[in-house]
Amino acid sequence: MNLKAYNPAWAQHEAMHAATARWFRRGLLTSEQQQAIQTAYPLDFYRPGLFLRIGLFIFAYIGASGMVGLLAVITSFDHLESLAFIAAIGTWLALEFFIRSSRLYHAGADNALLYMALGWAALWLTAVLDDVLPSISSSSLLSSIQTTLLLGPLFLLGLLATIRFADRVVAFATYCLLLLLITIWLLQLPFGRLVLPFILMAVSAGAYQLVALLSKRPDYTYYQRCLVVLKVLSLSSLYLAGNYYVVREGNAVLGGDYLSAQIPSAPVFYLLTALVPLLYIRVGLRHPSRVWLLTGLAAAAFSLFTLRHYRAVLPTEIAAVLFGLLLILLAVWAARYLRPTRHGLTSLAQDEQPPLFNLESLIVAETAVVPTAPEPTFQFGGGHSGGAGADGTY
């Protein structure tokens, strides 16, 4: 059996179409050349736009659930394990069939079937383990051998599914399972909790190296979408494993304390919390790489949160005003400074695909608070009648 569920040529052709469209927009190809290349690399798979994919996902989910429900009803639902097993196998076979017959390629319906098959498989595994092994108390859940026995096969299942289907969500979950397994194993050791952050950071760095290496391989276009997710994820876990807030609160949770106390070698984590985002942003701008830049910005935001959580330097509203002003000035300055191009950076919209639809107007409608007319009996003037952000939920 072929290792890859989808035709690997589809990924190749898709990448070719995206690249030639970009080169055409930049005036590097004539439209005849673009036409010729695109006919040489036809897109003969089915993947509609985002909203149709959402619709396909929802209705494939309803349909497959209805099928399993029908099976459960007509067999009067007498054995959960067998039902989960049959559902997992059946959904998986349906998935393979529809990929063959309808040439679905990450089209929503196949995503839904894949997640359902894995979900049923996980349910079946849990039920089987529950039957075979003596039941465990929930307090020792993290350290028990049962957890490893459950998570280990789940990790392998996720890995196999990622190799076969190259799905981003499954890749995400599989990586999280790996980190969870390492954490559980380490916590069995006497010094496990002390070295846990550093081991997780090392694992994340190793994972990033591996992913970066793999994404250079020419035959890995098939996995390109997964590899981008894994890059973001490994950079994030590298940062989070060294973040002071995560380490301190995680330590408290593992120790079963209600209040977190100061942690050993705190200065190391102060330094990591402050410097890692700056490093990411620097690499992102220098390299340049959107993965590093956006991860770095998100990490910087989380570092600011960490700082404010332990040391409230300024009252929230003053901090918001000052930081908002700083952001505006910085953005306006950068927009002017980087027009048209400096240091290989530009503030002009580039040949990237324009946004699919006007998301911005929906965000404005969602976040802008308009004063609402109060009930007739209510006197205008109370603290809660609102105003732009006056309720502090900006």
Next chain:
Amino acid sequence: MVSDQLLDELRHRGLLSAHHTEAIRQDERSRPFSLHYELRAALYLGITLLTGGLGVLLYQHLDDIGHGVVVLSMAVLMLTGFGYAARHRQPFTWEQVTTSSFVPDYALLLGCLLFLALETYLQVQYNLFGNRYGLATVLPAVLFFLLAYRFDHRGVLAMAITALASWVGVSVAPLSAFTDNNFLYYGLGGAAVGLGLLLTAVGFEAEINRHKPHFAFTYISLGANLALLAATSALFTFYPQPFLPKVLVVPLLVVLSGSLVWYARRTKSYLFLLMGVLYGYITVTYLLFRVLDGVHGEIGATIVMLYFTLSAVGVVVLFVHGKKFLNRS
């Protein structure tokens, strides 16, 4: 790099000449990296933080001398924002305006947000509008509609629609429409459906008569969502609604879902196809459950499961042929 592999392959297959390949490779290396959307997001975040923080400051210092400074700085900032936007304005047109810079757009947004904060302040402090709360909410709506059309700004248009909705007494924002509104308790269902229909109609008008057709998306997505949601929740209420009897709601939902699908075919927009189909599906499913109310036990469950399976397969087939369906206009 991926593009290098692609170029090698094109060169190998003879689709590009060696010289041409090298030129593209050179461009891929030297092509500047665009920070356009990052900067826009930073601007929007900054404006939201600034206006939010100023609003809180204003409330906190309502009774001491410091509030004069806050009001003054807000007024100055507002005028600066409006002034900057006005200085960089483009001539009016019914079509979409293309601008070179995005900063004026955000200056306008800043001015509008500060206007709201200041208006609320004037009402709280000086009772400017007295008990005429309607005036206090319709004023920003009118101003924002004018600004949105003059400056061709969809964000301000969305704010205008939100202000109009708060005048009507409901929240129209897409997410809070699900959480905040208690259509059932306040009898606002009728008003919400009316406003939603009006907004949808304005959107259709904009599309058909080419009066800023790119505004149609904002009108229809907010309006139709509000109308359909209010009508659907009226369908599910136990108590009879005075303005929205179920005998009216069902045809209304069917017609509205149908016209969304029609609009989706016209603009080839999958969002509206999805919305129309989802709300239509909910209505049909509700009606089926009403019919099956008397059927209990395994027969009922079997019928329900069969219905879900078959109908979902039907919708999936419709979606898979969605491209053909949308193009056949």
